[in-house]
Amino acid sequence: MDRDKLYLIIDEDNEDNKASRIYNYVMIFAIIASLVPLAFKVREQSLLLFIIDKVTVILFIADYILRLFTADKQLKKGKASFFIYPFTFMAIIDLLSILPSITILASGFKLLRMFRLLRAFRVLKAFKIFRYSKSISIIADVIKRQKDALIAVGTFAVGYILVSALIIFNVEPTTFNSFFDAVYWATVSLVTVGYGDIYPVTTAGRLVTMISSFIGIAIIALPSGVITAGYLEEIKKKNNSDDDTKEQ
Numbered sequence: 001m002d003r004d005k006l007y008l009i010i011d012e013d014n015e016d017n018k019a020s021r022i023y024n025y026v027m028i029f030a031i032i033a034s035l036v037p038l039a040f041k042v043r044e045q046s047l048l049l050f051i052i053d054k055v056t057v058i059l060f061i062a063d064y065i066l067r068l069f070t071a072d073k074q075l076k077k078g079k080a081s082f083f084i085y086p087f088t089f090m091a092i093i094d095l096l097s098i099l100p101s102i103t104i105l106a107s108g109f110k111l112l113r114m115f116r117l118l119r120a121f122r123v124l125k126a127f128k129i130f131r132y133s134k135s136i137s138i139i140a141d142v143i144k145r146q147k148d149a150l151i152a153v154g155t156f157a158v159g160y161i162l163v164s165a166l167i168i169f170n171v172e173p174t175t176f177n178s179f180f181d182a183v184y185w186a187t188v189s190l191v192t193v194g195y196g197d198i199y200p201v202t203t204a205g206r207l208v209t210m211i212s213s214f215i216g217i218a219i220i221a222l223p224s225g226v227i228t229a230g231y232l233e234e235i236k237k238k239n240n241s242d243d244d245t246k247e248q
Contacts, residue, residue, distance in 0.1 A: 003069065003070055003073065004073065006066065006070055007070040007073040007074070008020060009023050010023060010063070010066050010067060026059075027059070027063060030055075030056045030059045031056075033052050033056055034052070034053065034056035034060070036052060037049040037050075037052060037053045057098055060094065060098050061098055063094070064091070064094045064095065064098065067091070067094075068085055068086065068091075071085035075088075138231060138234050138235070138238075139227070139231060141234060142227055142230035142231050142233075142234055143227065143230075145230060146226050146227065146230045149226050150223055150226060153219065153222045153226070154223075156219065157190065160186075160212075160215065160219065161183060161186045161187055161190055162183070162186075164186040164189065164190070164208065164212050165182035165185070165186040166179075166182070167208055168182050168186065168205060168208050168209075169182035171202065171204050171205050172200050172201070172202055172204075172205045175198070175199075175200055175201055175202075175205065181198055184198065185198045185199070185200075186212065189209055189212040189213055189216060190212060190215075190216035190219060191216060191220060192216050192220070
């Protein structure tokens with residue numbers, strides 16, 4: 001098959017090509033199916049789950065090869081694209097999600113006591129859906145466009161966590177054995193989860209917790225508002241673009 005036609009099929013942005021849409025649907029289904037075996041322990045997996053894992057990994061390997069084969073069409077950097085593509089973010093995700101499912105490699109790494117870590121890498125298959133889902137792609141674009149605002153909020157959150165940890169660590173040195181414990185408590189308080197495994201027992205410590213929880217509600221709400229506003233703006237732009245295309 002001509003490489004140009006092949007790229008049009010695997011190009012996730014090519015909605016007008018029927019073969020491309022079918023390819024995307026097949027890959028989305030394969031990604032979801034590949035995650036099912038991960039919900040069971042290795043010794044509990046049946047023959048069906050084993051087959052699902054092997055069939056989906058074959059599809060992922062084929063997809064990786066096809067994308068590497070058409071890397072110059074995607075990156076548009078000539079022959080250098082074939083050397084650059086394996087180091088792109090999504091290519092690394094593809095490779096890390098494939099390797100643990102290859103029996104020979106998995107058993108080899110098991111001898112090095114890394115099998116469980118590699119098995120965990122298989123969860124990275126979930127990130128492959130970013131490539132095929134339009135809704136998730138829009139959210140990814142929103143995050144890229146709003147990165148300055150999100151970085152500012154993230155910096156503020158990290159700063160507040162460290163300051164809160166320092167305060168509680170000095171207010172209740174007997175309750176928090178290490179600064180990491182204080183950081184863990186501050187993070188949990190910021191997101192208002194409250195596991196209850198580490199908590200202050202003095203009046204001053206409880207007061208700090210109350211303040212941290214109230215501020216945490218405001219900090220957590222900020223990125224949600226930024227992403228929601230950006231998402232609605234992207235949807236509006238897309239609808240306007242579709243309307244202009246129809247009028248033409």
